Amino acid sequence: MNCRECAEHLYEFLDKELTPEVEREIRAHLEDCPPCGEHFDFQRLFLDFLQARCRARGAPPDLKRRILRELFDE
Numbered sequence: 001m002n003c004r005e006c007a008e009h010l011y012e013f014l015d016k017e018l019t020p021e022v023e024r025e026i027r028a029h030l031e032d033c034p035p036c037g038e039h040f041d042f043q044r045l046f047l048d049f050l051q052a053r054c055r056a057r058g059a060p061p062d063l064k065r066r067i068l069r070e071l072f073d074e
């Protein structure tokens, strides 16, 4: 898995839509790739915040995906 694939799979990973096999690949890449690892930690913190805040009304998936796209845009 390269950085590009990793970033693409992160969308699914953050939505808990990945298979355990792909999740393991992503975790392995993040451990070996500091730039992606830093990116992912930030994403997770931010999304945890979003989910906690929006849980009662349901998370806004469009907003979440837009934020992720902006952060991953190259």
Ligand SMILES: [Zn+2]
Pocket: 002, 003, 004, 006, 029, 033, 035, 036
């Ligand atoms: Zn990477």
